[in-house]
Amino acid sequence: MEKGTYRVKCGLAEMLKGGVIMDVTSPEQAKIAEDAGAVAVMALERVPADIRAAGGVARMADPEIIIKIMNTVTIPVMAKVRIGHFVEAQILEALGVDFIDESEVLTPADEEHHINKWDFKVPFVCGCRDLGEALRRIGEGAAMIRTKGEAGTGNVVEAVRHMRAVTSEIRRIQNMPDDELMTEAKKLQAPYELVKKVKEVGRLPVVNFAAGGIATPADAAMMMQLGADGVFVGSGIFKSEDPAARARAIVEAVAHYDEPEVLAQISRGIGEPMKGIEVSKLSEEELLQTRGW
Amino acid sequence: MSVKVGVLAFQGDVSEHIEAFRKAGADPFPLKKAEDLDRIDALSLPGGESTTISRFLKEGKFYEIIPQKYSEGMAIFATCAGMILLSKEVIENSVESMGLINIKVKRNAYGRQRDSFEESIFLEFDNKPFTAIFIRAPRIVEVGNGVSVISKFNEEPVLVQSGKILAASFHPELTDDLRIHRYFLKMVEKR
Numbered sequence: 001m002e003k004g005t006y007r008v009k010c011g012l013a014e015m016l017k018g019g020v021i022m023d024v025t026s027p028e029q030a031k032i033a034e035d036a037g038a039v040a041v042m043a044l045e046r047v048p049a050d051i052r053a054a055g056g057v058a059r060m061a062d063p064e065i066i067i068k069i070m071n072t073v074t075i076p077v078m079a080k081v082r083i084g085h086f087v088e089a090q091i092l093e094a095l096g097v098d099f100i101d102e103s104e105v106l107t108p109a110d111e112e113h114h115i116n117k118w119d120f121k122v123p124f125v126c127g128c129r130d131l132g133e134a135l136r137r138i139g140e141g142a143a144m145i146r147t148k149g150e151a152g153t154g155n156v157v158e159a160v161r162h163m164r165a166v167t168s169e170i171r172r173i174q175n176m177p178d179d180e181l182m183t184e185a186k187k188l189q190a191p192y193e194l195v196k197k198v199k200e201v202g203r204l205p206v207v208n209f210a211a212g213g214i215a216t217p218a219d220a221a222m223m224m225q226l227g228a229d230g231v232f233v234g235s236g237i238f239k240s241e242d243p244a245a246r247a248r249a250i251v252e253a254v255a256h257y258d259e260p261e262v263l264a265q266i267s268r269g270i271g272e273p274m275k276g277i278e279v280s281k282l283s284e285e286e287l288l289q290t291r292g293w
Numbered sequence: 294m295s296v297k298v299g300v301l302a303f304q305g306d307v308s309e310h311i312e313a314f315r316k317a318g319a320d321p322f323p324l325k326k327a328e329d330l331d332r333i334d335a336l337s338l339p340g341g342e343s344t345t346i347s348r349f350l351k352e353g354k355f356y357e358i359i360p361q362k363y364s365e366g367m368a369i370f371a372t373c374a375g376m377i378l379l380s381k382e383v384i385e386n387s388v389e390s391m392g393l394i395n396i397k398v399k400r401n402a403y404g405r406q407r408d409s410f411e412e413s414i415f416l417e418f419d420n421k422p423f424t425a426i427f428i429r430a431p432r433i434v435e436v437g438n439g440v441s442v443i444s445k446f447n448e449e450p451v452l453v454q455s456g457k458i459l460a461a462s463f464h465p466e467l468t469d470d471l472r473i474h475r476y477f478l479k480m481v482e483k484r
Binding site: 001002003004005007008011012014015016017018019034037038039040074075076093096097098099121122123251255256 | 302303304305306307308309325340341342344345348349373374387400401405406407408409410411412426427428429464467
């Protein structure tokens with residue numbers, strides 16, 4: 001019996017496809033998420049909007065909170081570690097967390113190196129803004145990718161930018177003759193083998209979710225139409241007026257993302273979304289997406 | 294005419310099932326509307342989160358329609374979450390099931406993701422090993438009348454057949470080995 005092979009890690013990501021992963025900060029919220037049909041929850045001390053507001057150093061959540069959430073739901077539980085903080089990751093693996101998010105939402109622990117994710121039996125998901133960044137993370141062993149977007153803003157504009165960047169770069173590589181791939185790998189700063197693989201399969205070699213700023217069923221469905229395999233919703237649910245209704249609606253929107261009639265129906269009467277922030281009003285230092293490379 | 298397979302497409306590894314059936318020579322498509330059950334020979338319930346898929350089954354009245362279509366001759370292939378949804382009993386009742394196959398299952402019973410694994414198993418109808426991928430897999434804890442065991446791991450059933458249902462606790466669709474899909478397609482009668 002072989003545990004934690006790359007195939008087994010990527011396999012869990014495949015099982016999450018077409019689903020919504022929700023940020024939760026308590027067992028009660030986790031239950032609401034599970035009942036709404038979330039495929040997994042992200043256990044946190046604070047949602048990104050509150051991390052943004054609180055300032056200071058944001059770290060891995062208290063294991064106490066993570067354990068309580070793991071004991072409450074039957075769906076997979078994810079948790080975040082700081083970029084490069086391999087000991088936080090060792091702790092989460094020891095706790096039995098199902099998926100680790102090496103996340104720019106927390107304060108980076110290493111400004112040069114990400115975690116060597118091949119060292120772990122638990123799969124990792126990492127953020128990206130373009131194809132090169134996605135392939136670097138996969139090269140380090142990530143079993144799943146998500147767009148970074150701009151977390152905690154309730155503004156989908158950055159997630160759209162990042163998803164479009166990834167898909168248009170993939171299309172470009174598909175049309176490239178093989179003898180140009182090495183130079184392309186050099187430009188992208190990405191492993192050559194993975195660039196070749198992208199050309200061969202016409203998509204990222206692992207599951208790719210959208211994240212960072214998704215606040216409405218329409219946002220979620222748009223990200224799916226742009227090619228996401230599923231979505232993460234952070235602050236968007238529990239910072240809204242009626243979290244349970246919004247959570248249910250977003251789950252439905254992801255399953256029916258290409259059916260405008262259904263989307264029209266489920267977008268009705270779900271209360272106010274989170275207020276949101278205009279991303280261009282944020283200063284360079286306030287941006288989370290520029291953390292990591 | 295190749296066998297028409299509807300792959301239930303609300304959530305899960307739908308594209309892997311479609312790909313595997315296509316390679317095995319069937320004619321698969323993603324199925325989300327109950328009326329599409331009328332035009333298929335077989336239904337495939339993918340892996341995914343059974344709690345999530347169950348939500349959509351309830352809303353679309355699939356809990357009533359699938360058993361009815363099965364009684365009319367539709368074959369069903371189910372992996373992991375799909376197997377949970379077809380079983381007679383789910384321990385702790387955390388998910389509603391259809392009771393179409395006489396097995397009792399326990400969800401996530403091989404442990405959390407860090408305990409997910411791959412292992413060589415043997416199939417009743419073949420003598421070459423098959424690499425089975427188990428992901429937060431359900432455990433078949435009891436097999437009742439009318440159910441035959443096609444494969445075991447650690448003396449416990451992991452692939453079972455009952456009438457026109459074939460159910461696996463692992464994921465044949467995640468490997469390139471099509472033997473289990475081909476075996477299932479032989480069980481299907483054109484309708």
